[in-house]
Amino acid sequence: MTLPPLSRYLPILTWGRAYTRDTATADLVAAVIVTIMLIPQSLAYALLAGLPAEMGLYASILPLVAYAIFGSSRTLAVGPVAVVSLMTAAAIGQLGLSDPGDIALAAITLAFISGGILTLLGVLRLGFIANFLSHPVIAGFITASGVLIAASQLKHILGVDAEGETLIKLVPSLIAHLGQVNIPTLTIGAAATAFLFWVRKGLKPLLMSLGIPHKLAETGAKAGPVVAVVATTLAAWLFNLGDHGVKLVGEVPTGLPPLSAPSFDLTMWGALLLPAVLISIIGFVESVSVAQTLAARRRQRIDPDQELIGLGTSNLASSLSGGFPVTGGFSRSVVNFDAGAETPAAGAYTAVGIAVATLALTPLLFFLPKATLAATIIVAVLGLVDVSILKKTWIYNKVDFAAVAATIVLTLTLGVETGVSAGVLLSIFLHLYKTSKPHVAEVGLVPGTHHFRNIHRHKVDTLPHVLTLRVDESLYFVNARFLEEYVLNRVAECADLRHVVLMFPAVNDVDISALETLEELNTRLGEVNITLHLTEVKGPVMDRLKRSRFLDDLSGQVFLSQYDAWCALGPCPDDPRDDPIAAAP
C-alpha cells in the first residue's frame, strides 16, 4: 500500500502553488463582500443557537482559516448556519443548563465532538454514510427546520418570553404571552422584517432600473441586513430604546477570540454524542451539496471525503477559539462565488475581516436590538421552506412521500433530532420493503426474434413444460424467501412442468441468503422432478456463484442466453439466424 500524496489531504498545496496577484485581487474583493454579509449573520445565528453574540463572530474566524487549508471546495464559505444553529440550540437545551458559562462550554464541546466525528469520517473515507439521508428526508427536514426557526424568533420580534423547541410547545407558549407584547420591540422587529422582505424582492429591480449593473444590484441587495442593523442600532441609541423594554445585544467583549478547550465530562459527552452525529451529518450534507453545485458550474470537482476533513478541522478550530458548530452556508457561498472568489484564500481574508470587526466594531453592537437579528433570521430561513417536495413526491412515489411527510411532522412536533432520525430509519425501512417483493415476470419468446418479453404485456410463445421467470431485482436476504415462495407457488399451479428457468439479466448481486435459497429451490424442485436452469447471469454474479457448490449441484444448466435455453429445452424455431448474444466474445 502506497500512501497518497500529502496534497490530497492539504488541497492548499495544490492551489497555493498557482496563486497569482490576479487571483489574490479576486479573492480580496469577494472577502470584503462576504465579511459585510457575515457580520450580522454570525450575530444572528449565535442568538438562534441561544449563545452570546460574540460566539457567532468567534465561529467565523479560525474555522474559515482551517477550511482554507483543508477544504477541497474553492468557493465554499463556512461559518454559523441556520439549521445547524437550531440543532445546536436543541442539543444544548436538553442539558438543562442555566449558567451562561456552562452553556458556552457545552457549545464549544459540541463543536469539538462534531469536528472530531467529521475528521474521523474523512480520514476513514466514510463520507458515503451521508448518503443514508435521502433527498425527501433532507428536504422535509430543512423545510420543517425553517418553520421551527422562524417560529422560535417570533418571541424576539414580539418582545415576549416564550419557551419550547417544538411547535406543540412553542405556539401555546407564544399565545400565552401575547398580552406582554412590547410595542417598541414589535415596531423595530416588524419594520426590520418588512424592510428585509422588500430588499429581497424589490431592491434588486429598483437598483437595476436606476441603471446599476445586474451583478452589483444583486450584491447590493445582499447588504440589506447590514442596513437594517445600522439603522435599528442608531434608532435604539437615539431613542434610548433599551429603557423602553427593547432587548439589546449589550456588552460584547472586544478582542480576538480566547483560546478555549472543550469539557471532557463523560455525562456531557454522552448527552451530546447523538446530537453531534446528527449535526455532523446534516451539516456535511448541506455543505457538500452547496460545494458540488458551485464546483460544477466551473467544471471543478470536490472530494467529499476531503470535505469531511475540511469541515471537521473547521469545527475543531471553532471549539478551540470559543465558537460553536459551523458548516458551509448556502447563501454566503453563493455570494462568495458570484463576487469572484477563486480560491479558499478568500475565506482566510474573510476571517481577517471578521477579526478586525471583533477588534473594532464590538462596542457599536451594544445598541443593536435582538429583534433586528430575529428579523434577519426569519427572512433568511423562510427561503428554506419549500413544501413543493410534498407535491412532487406525492405524484412520483407514495413511498418517498411517506418519508418526507413523516420527517416534516415529526420534526415540527417532536423536534429536530427525532425528526431527522425517524426520517432516516423510515426511508431505509421503506427501501427494504420495496425491494422485499421484487418484480418477477413470466416471459415468452417474441415470434421471429431472439427476444423474450413479459407474457402479460406482449404476444409471445411459451413452452407448456417450461416456466421462464425474469427476476427484476438483486437477490438478497430481504427478498430471497419471496422468490422461493413465488416459484414454489407457481410450480404447485402447473401440473406437467419439467423445467424452471430463471432469467438473471437484472440480478446484480446474489448474497449468501439468496444463494442458500437457490440451493433450497434446486433441491425442492429436484424432489418433484423439475429441473432448474439459469440464464443471462452477469459476469460478477457468475464469478461469485462459482465460489459455492451451487453450480455443481444445479440440476439444470446455466445458459448464456435465454434463447439458448429455449432451443435446448424445446423445439428450436425454424429461424436459422445466429444468436447474436451467444456470438459475442
Place this chain on the structure above:
Amino acid sequence: MTLPPLSRYLPILTWGRAYTRDTATADLVAAVIVTIMLIPQSLAYALLAGLPAEMGLYASILPLVAYAIFGSSRTLAVGPVAVVSLMTAAAIGQLGLSDPGDIALAAITLAFISGGILTLLGVLRLGFIANFLSHPVIAGFITASGVLIAASQLKHILGVDAEGETLIKLVPSLIAHLGQVNIPTLTIGAAATAFLFWVRKGLKPLLMSLGIPHKLAETGAKAGPVVAVVATTLAAWLFNLGDHGVKLVGEVPTGLPPLSAPSFDLTMWGALLLPAVLISIIGFVESVSVAQTLAARRRQRIDPDQELIGLGTSNLASSLSGGFPVTGGFSRSVVNFDAGAETPAAGAYTAVGIAVATLALTPLLFFLPKATLAATIIVAVLGLVDVSILKKTWIYNKVDFAAVAATIVLTLTLGVETGVSAGVLLSIFLHLYKTSKPHVAEVGLVPGTHHFRNIHRHKVDTLPHVLTLRVDESLYFVNARFLEEYVLNRVAECADLRHVVLMFPAVNDVDISALETLEELNTRLGEVNITLHLTEVKGPVMDRLKRSRFLDDLSGQVFLSQYDAWCALGPCPDDPRDDPIAAAP
C-alpha cells in the same frame, strides 16, 4: 374490497372436511410417537427456561390444539423449543425476580405479548419482516445459542451453582465452582450424556443390523431420551440419590393446566416488549423454515401469514394455560412427518397424550434427576452448532462473513438479544453499503453485432465524443450521489465529450432522490454543453419517470435500445440487419 373466505383464516375448515378414518389412524400413530418424545423435551426446555417442570407440559397441551385449528402446516409440531427457551430465560433473567410465582407470571406474560405480536403481524399480513433476518445472522445466532445452551446446562451435569447468561460470565462462574462438583450428579449426567450420544450415533445402525426396518429403527433411536429418563429416575429412587446431593425435579402438581392470565403491569411490559419481539421473530423464522421444508416434500404449500396466526394463537393459548413461549420445533416436526402424520389433528391428539401424562405420570417425575434433563438438552442442541457457515461465507462473500461472525461473537459475549439485534442491524447496514457503490461499466459495441459489452472485458468499438455507461444497480438515495460523482468525474477526464448515455437495463427502480440526482446531472452536463441520454429503460421505471418533469427537461433522448443510440449519435455501421430489440412489439 371483498373479505377473504373464512377458510383462509381457519385452515381446519379445509382439511377437516376431507378427514377420513385412514387419515385419523395415521395421525394417531404419529401422535403417540411424538407424545413419547415430547414429554422429556418439554420438561427439559422448562428447566432451560428457568421454569418449573410442569410449565413445559402445560406449554405442550393447549398450544398444540390452537395450532391444529389455525396453523397452515400439516405436520408442524409446536411446543417448547431450545432457542426460544434460552431467549425466555434471558428475558426473564433481566427482570431480576426471585419469587417463583413472579417468574412464572413473567413467562406467561412473555408468551402473551409474543402471541399478540405474532397474531397481529399475521392479521396485518406483515410476515415479510421475518426476512430482515438474513441466513448468516440466523445461522450464526442458532450456532451461538447452541453453544450458550450447552454451557448453561453444564452446571446441572456437574451439580454446581453457576450463574450467567453469556460465556464471559458463565465460564468463570463454572470454573470458580469446580471444587463443589457433586460426584453422584456428575455420574448420572455423564452417563446420560454418553448414552444419548451413543443412541444418536450407534443405536440406529445396531437396530438395523438386528433386522429392524429402517423407519422403525430411526423412531426407536428417537426414544433414547425416554429410556434415559426412566433409567435415571429408577436409579435415583433405588439409591435415594436425592439425599446424596443429586437435584431432582421434585413435586410436580398433578392435573390439567390451570387457567392463567398475564400480568398487565406496564413496567413489566416495557421490559419484556423487545425480548418478545425478538422471540416472536426468531421463533417464526425457525418454525416457518421447518414447515416449508416439510410441506415441499409432499408438494404442499404453507401460508407464512397464516403461520403467524397459528403460532400467535398457540402462544396466546400457552399464556392462558400456564405455559411459556412456544414455536414449531425441528426434530419434533420431522418425527411427526416421518411417523406419517397427515393433518394438524395429529397435534391435537398429541395434546391429549400430554394431558394424560400430566394427569397420570407427574408423581413418577419426582425422582427424575435434573442432570438427565440437562443431558438431553446438551445432546439435542449440539446438533444446532454448525460452524460451516463461517467457512462458507468466508469463501463466498466477506460481507456475509462479517455478519455471521459478529452475530456469533456478540451472542456469546453479550447475550442473545444483543447478538441477534446487532446481527440484523449489521446485515442491513452492510447491504446498504454494498449497493452504495454500484457497478458501473463503460460499454462499447461488439463489432458485427447489436450488442454492447464492458470495454475492459471485451474488444469493442467506441465513439470518441460519446461516453456510454451501463448502471448495474437500482438507483436510490444511498447510491444516487455516487452515480452523479462518478459521471461528473468521468466527464472531467474526457475533453471532447458531447454525449453521455446511461444504459438502464438493470435499473429496477429510480426513487425520488435518484430522480433529483438525474435532474441535477442533466442540468450540470447541460452547463458544459454535454447532452444526457438514457437507453433500455424498463417499463415500470419509465412509467415512473413519466410522472416527473425529468423527461421534458432531458437534454437528450430516451432510446429503446443502446443500438438506436449508437446509430443516432454516431455513424451507423454498414451492417443492415434489423435491430431485433427495436423490432419487438
